[in-house]
Amino acid sequence: MEERKLAIPIYLNQRIVFDLLAIVEEGFSQLQTIKTSEKNEKGTNADVSGEIGTKNVFAFLNLGLKSAIGRKDSKLAEKEVQEERVFTPASLFSKLRDSLIERKTLNVLDDKLDPSKLMPGAFVEFSGILKRNPMIAYMEGMIQMMEMAMLFTSQPKKQKPNTDQETVTQMKKFTGMLKQAGSLDLISEIVNVPDMKAVIPVQLEYFSNESPADIIDGQFFVLGKVVRFIPEESNGFVNLLRGTPLAYIPEEALTQVTSGFREMSSQLTMEDDFTTKVHGPVLLIVPIAIYA
Structure with missing residues (x-):
């Protein structure tokens, strides 16, 4: 063993x-x-x-x-x-x-990966670099940036709420729609399998401090069960909006909604793209443990 x-x-x-x-x-x-x-x-x-x-x-x-x-x-x-x-x-x-x-029955993912061992129901373990859902990360980053900017902007006492405050309020509502109650998608780059990623929906209550803050951008081991495998040649993807009201919006309408936020995100220095999809090769995994 x-x-x-x-x-x-x-x-x-x-x-x-x-x-x-x-x-x-x-x-x-x-x-x-x-x-x-x-x-x-x-x-x-x-x-x-x-x-x-x-x-x-x-x-x-x-x-x-x-x-x-x-x-x-x-x-x-x-x-x-x-x-x-x-x-x-x-x-x-x-x-x-x-x-x-x-x-x-535990498949350790490495560069000698056998796709037949990635079918739904398989137990897998891999080392990955964990990041938050990029849309949520961008939105929260922009909200914090705008709130900080408003602290240094003086307003006349009788002036109506400015457009910046209204924008922040709308962004907070939009961010709330991206989140499912008590859960969050983590995106992981699989260290030993180049170009492959994993989408890991986690329940916040199972973190030691009920927050994923301690693991973001860190390299950890993930053990879980595969519920979907999308190979590169399939042109499929995992929708990061699944389970939210935005999942039912037509693609064209969603593009219009996110286009303004996408332009604003260019002001932030973040590595990941502002995206709602993770294309193959990608695994969708039910996590059992994330550990160091």
Whole structure:
């Protein structure tokens, strides 16, 4: 087996991890969150009133898994010794990754890429440089720039709101339409596969601080499941507006809406193009973990 990575998850969908481990291990014998512990003459008692959920993503878990994980009883010097293993969601993710490698179902993307291993349903892992949805990045950058400029522009007290303020208000409304509740698209360049990108829709609640700010422009490992693969020769693309009201606007009308913002974006020094599409070769992935 490949040497185990000591992963530091920045993003971890613990619900998927628990579900997949339950399938692999044929179920949990027990699932508890340990909040407090009290020792007495008979042993250790645990208060298990905790809850598994997004609010305690990095809580310690007392898991009894079938076979390898669980409670062990043994005798040493005629004394009964009881041991309980304590796990965190990160350690369970590491166990899940080991299991995928053992079963040879985890495809590590490199320059010897086999397209047949990128079909929907395949587990993949790759190293990527992560960026935000370029449209949202541009819009938020322009809003911040205009708000800063207005701070240094004096207005007569009785003057009506100026056109700059109205423009900022419209831009904020437009940016709000680009965002789905609690989710965000990340765009990743796959380091070991030249010219290939991945679109990674993430749920903000599964970040360690509920924000992707710590990973933007950084290089991280991504492990997830493919839901769509678009090869270069297909001329297909992933629409970054999918799931938003703007996805239903005809192409010509959308071009008129974004043309003004596109001209304004030329004033910003950003590497990515102002675009609503990511053309092939591209993967659309449901992320399980993003880690260093």
